[in-house]
Amino acid sequence: MMVKDLLAVVTFKNGLLRDAMETSGLSCKEVAALAGINRNYLYALGGLRINPYKKGSLTPIKAAAAIAEVLDKDVGEIFPPSLYAVDIPRRIEKRYDSLEVVSLLEAKQQKLLKSSINAGEKAIYQADIRRILDEALGTLIPRHEKILKMR
Structure with missing residues (x-):
């Protein structure tokens, strides 16, 4: 019998937001400060825990619009609605x-x-x-x- 003692953990993040931040050369702290939001809120948006759109519409919340403005991108470029249309789990664990x-x-x-x-x-x-x-x-x-x- 195999003992599954190795735990693999996968988390999901918004890769487009991360790419835009890396391209801009700004850190999370700097983007949050320039956008006038809390850094933890930026982490929550990047970690797909907060939807950047108002409930039931494609109108971006103020924080998402501010982040897009700081990064000089359209909101849809860094927060694609298709990414938030499905409830993606925060993390997946599998044992080996x-x-x-x-x-x-x-x-x-x-x-x-x-x-x-x-x-x-x-x-x-x-x-x-x-x-x-x-x-x-x-x-x-x-x-x-x-x-x-x-x-």
């Missing part, structure tokens, strides 16, 4: 057997399983992503689920 992972990594380092380890990792990630997407889509009404699947 460390002996199995270590042996696969060692085999990869020794180039014994050069292509098969990548294929194995890819299959694991794709299965996890498919499961997560199915769970997220399952929370929507059928019409919204169908629209997102078509995209």
Whole structure:
């Protein structure tokens, strides 16, 4: 019996906001100060915990508009509505057997399983992503689920 003693944790963040901040050369603290908002509020927006749009509309909240102005971007460029249309979990955890992972990594380092380890990792990630997407889509009404699947 395998002991799943290795915990992998994945968190989701707004990558476009992060990219815009890196391009601008401003830190989170500087962006928050220039936008006139609390730094923790900026972290919450970046961590997808706060929706940058007013409930039931595509009108941005004041903080999102201020951040976009500081970064010289349109609100939709750094806060795409599609990113906030689905309830994305804050984090996902999955347990693995460390002996199995270590042996696969060692085999990869020794180039014994050069292509098969990548294929194995890819299959694991794709299965996890498919499961997560199915769970997220399952929370929507059928019409919204169908629209997102078509995209």
